[in-house]
Every structure is written in C-alpha cells, then in structure tokens.
Amino acid sequence: MDAMSLLALGESTLRLTIPLLCACLAGLWSERSGVIDIGLEGKLLIAAFAAASASYATGSAYWGLLAGIGASTLFALVHGFASISQRGNQIVSGVAINMLAAGLTAVIGNAWYGQGGRTPALEGEQRFLALFDVSDQSRLVQVLFGQSFLVYLALLLVPLTWFVLAKTRFGLRLRAVGEKPAAVDTAGISVTGLRYVAVILAGVFCGIGGAFIGTALSAGFLPGMTAGKGFIALAALIFAKWRAWPALGACALFGFLEALSIRLQGVDIPGLGEMPVQAIQALPYAMTVILLAGFVGRAIPPRAAGEPYVKER
C-alpha cells in the first residue's frame, strides 16, 4: 500500500471516527451519571434526519446542526423523563427511543419528500464542507486541515469531557451520582438535576454526531443510515471503560476497522485470497463480548448505572 492510499485510509478513518466519537462521549456522560443509554443509535438517526431536512429547508448547514441537536435533545429528554423522573426501566426506554427514531424518520421523511424516506440531495452551503481552503496544499495537509467544522468540534469534545469530568467540581459530583447517588443527595445536591444535565448533554453530543452523518458524511438522509453506529459507540464506550481519552482511542480503532472493511471489499490479499469483509465488520462486536466477559481485561460500569434513585428510605 503506497503513501497515497495510506493517506486516503487515514482520512476515511478520521471521518468514520467522528460520529462514533460523538455518540460514545454522549453515552459516557449519560452512563457516568448513572443513566444507561442504549438509545444512542436512535438519537443519531433522528438528529441526522432533522439536520438534513432543516439544512435543505434553510440552505444552511448550521441551521441543520441546530435542528439536529434540538431533535436529539428532545429524545434525550423523553429518555430522561422515563428513567429519572418516572424511574422506569432505562433499557426499555432506550429500545423505545431507537424504534421511535427509526419509525418517525421513515414516516415523516416519506410524507415530506415522497422519496422512500430520503431527503433530497444536499448541495453547497447545505452541507458541512472543508472549514479551511487547503485544496492547493499537499495531500497530508488536506487530510489534516481540509475537514469540516464538525470534525474539529467533535475532536474538541474529548479534552472538554475529560477536563470537566476529571477536574471540575461539577464533574466530580456527576461522577459521584453515577457511583453512589445517596452520598450526593446527603450533601444537599440534586441527583435529579445532575442526571438531567448529563442526559441533555448526551442529547447535544448525539445531535452533533447525527448532523455530521446527515450533512457532512453524506449529502442527505437515508432511512436507517446510522446502520448500527450507535451500538458500535456503545461497544467503544465499554472498551474505553467509560473514560474520555480511551474513548477517542476505541472510536478511532473501530473507525479504522470500518474504513478498512470498506477498502478491502473484493480485494485479493496475496497469500490469503479474498478476505471476507464480514470478519472485520464483526470485530468490534466480538471484541466487546470478549472484553465484557472478562477474558481479556475487565470493564466495570459505573456502580449506580441503570438504577433509578429513590430518595425516601
């Protein structure tokens, strides 16, 4: 493989990492506060749809981003209401979010545009294109600096998440809520409030990721276009053991695997013959199962994750 195709593989890895990263950090915030979120996939999907439609309607990708964040946050609030206020089953609520997003995007998309659920193709300002004009620079510079605004925004979320969670008072409290909410409550801090903040942040982050999928990675929305990215992000979150910098690593690894599987489609590898791409596609899922089972290392979730907090006792 020559330098040019290595760079192309790198660029494709970078672009495929971004949606995973947004969803993974979203899950990180939510689960660190004690709210399990298997609705990442649904939030990405509804955000991708909202972003693509708003962008098409207004002609500006930035309005699309706002709409994506809004739609995803709305879904996050439904999840928060069910799991925090109503102390409902967080898994059931997450499954519902995923189904709702899959159904609503297809129904509304078809009703609005009549193209089997697609939005019309986005052009020009309706998409997030390169932030800096580096078309006359070298290929390496193009890969590093020729990306869209959302790529850099998503990458910035990593140090931001790390700093806030590890170094601020708010972060300490949020982590405590995910481990021992009763202690936080005793200190006079609202468990409900902190968990809602975390769930809303998860909505915002998924909104950014979804907008990236709908307006930057592709030129418009397709039904089911997130294709399991939310679940790969969940796998990456477990791989990263619910920490921000490792989350970047895990998402980059899974993004690389996806880029590789696209690139190896139908390619003959000398000595091996044609590699079944499914073997690479299965890796993130298989690795997560093995890690969770504790055969290699151990991934321990926040202690209070999944448990509604009951105050009176």
Next chain:
Amino acid sequence: MAAPMKLPRWADVALVPAVSVVAAFLVAGIVVLFIGEDPLTVTRVLIYGSLGSGYALGFTLFYATNFIFTGLAVAVAFHAGLFNIGGEGQAMLGGVGLALALLFLPVPPFLAIPLGILAAAAFGAFWGVVPGYLQAYRGSHIVITTIMFNWLASILSVYLLVNVLRPPTSMNPETPLFPTASFVPAMHELGAAVGLELPRSQLNASLFLALIAAWLVWLLIFRSRLGYAIRTVGANPTAAVYAGISPRAVTVVAMAISGALAAGLAVNELMGYQHRLLLEFTSGYGFVGIAVALMGRGHPVGIILASLLFGMLYQGGAELAFEVPAITRDMIVVIGGVLILFAGALDGLFKRLVAAAFAGRAARPVAKEA
C-alpha cells in the same frame, strides 16, 4: 408518590395496558395529523385492511404468528429477570440452523418438518445460551451481549449467504429452495384437505405451533417446578439461593428456552412461506416482540392478544401504504416504539394515573423529586 397503589386485579391486568394502548394510538394519531392526513380514514383503512376479508385476516394471523413467538421469547426471559433483546439474532440463527439442516442433511421426507423445527430451536437456543452463560458465570451484562449478538448474527448470515450458501449461478444472496417435504402446509391447503374453502394467504400451520408453544409456556411458567424456579430468580435471586435454586443455572436455561422460542419466527417465515433462507427476514419482529411481551404482561394469553393487535397493524399497515401513499408501514414501528415507552418504561406513570382515577381524585402531578 410512594403512596401504596391498590388496584383491583382486573384493572392492573387489563385496564393499565389498555390505557397505554389508547395513549399510544393517540400519539400515533398526532403523528398522522402532523403529516397532514386524517386519522379516522387511516383507522378505517387499518381495520378494514386487516380484518375486512378472509384474505386480510389470513395475513393478519400470519404476522401474529411471528409476534407470538418473539413475544413469548421475551416474556420467558423477563420472568427470569433477564432482558433478552437478542430475539432478532436468535431468530436469524434459527433460520441458519433450519436451512443447514434442510439443505445438507439426508432425511426421509416425513421427518423434514420436525427436523427443521428442531434445528431452528437448537440454533436459536445456542444464540441465547451464550449471552446467558456469559451473564451467569462471567458477569457480562446480558443486554449489551445480546445487542452484540444481534449484530454478529446479522454479519454471520450475510457471510454465509453471500459466500457459502448462495448457489454459484445466482446473484441473490439467498439459498436454493428447501426440499418440498419441508414446506409447512399453508392453511388454505389444509382447509382444502378437509373440504373447507379458505382464502389463499401466507398463513400456515405454524400458527398451531405458536399456539401450542404459548400453552407450553403457560404450563412451564405457572405450573411447573422449573417455572417456579424461573419466577423466583426473576423476583429475587438472593431468596432463590436460599430456596436451593441456582440462579446461574436458571439464567442459562431460561435463555435457552427464550432463544428457541424466538427461532419459531424462522419456522413461520422460512418453512411456512419463503421456503429458503434470505437476508433480513427477521425485519424487526424480534424488537416488536418486546412490545408484545410488555403489553401482554408476560402472560401467554396477553401475548396472543397483543400479537393479534400487532398482526392487525402490520397487515393493515401494508394496505395503508396503498390507500394513503403519504403513510408508510413504518408507522407501525412508531406505534411499537410508543407502546414500548408507555407500557414498559412509563408503566408506573400509567399505573398511578389509573390508581388516582380509582381513588376518585384528579391525577396528581407526576414525580416531584428533590
């Protein structure tokens, strides 16, 4: 809000689910209004399209068969306190199992149908047992493992269909037709055999298999020693240990039964209708099974009723797509999602609303918490 909720049994069993169904349909009605169609027309097309003719009824029951299997699968795991969202993957593996058995094992024709059913159940059970074992003995969270197993099953089936099972002459990722002896007889053929003229539809004898499975699940859960162990583990694993029950063993067994039940979907779809293995035949039925189990309150009778409702929605939804082009069948996914939310995650809210109505006072504002 921690006030004790005393509800008559019939209200708890029937009224609370009914209220959440009505609420879900109201939400669906709002979505219909939002895209500019008339909810009443839509309801009329749905009901007529699903029950209005023998033909429509046949399709409704065909889909209901799928939901009985996947609903029972989720319910058995629920009784053991396990959330099996791997029904899709288990059904997919069941399909792979029956395809391998029917295409490669030399069997006498009269054994083809039982063999196919057994192979499907065995493969489905296996795909359920592995996450069950990992939860029981290695501490992995069953929800995450079953999610991962759904994707693994889907990737595996693509690999098998594209690279292994597809006949070299065919471009489509599907197997050749199964031997004719393995076709589960269609209901109109059975009817013709006894002199009854039934309309042609996809409905086949798998419906009887589903009803038998429902009866067996009822026997198992509510009338057997193992069922008692399953319910005890689901209610309180610690107490189960003191009662001499091994929660680990029960977890594995419950997941085996759950996976085998989910594989019934493959029997109905593949041996009863498609007569070959193809990609994505599970098309979301496994997830709708969660809604069915929640609405049916984990009881086989409730699951059969909920399956009929979803069967109606699926068949009526197909008609709807013809009559009202602005609405696609995905509307059913929306309704399913809302139902899961209402009957599963917000059940406490609906219970309180009904309880408040019973207490003869206005519903109190929900959930104020510091």
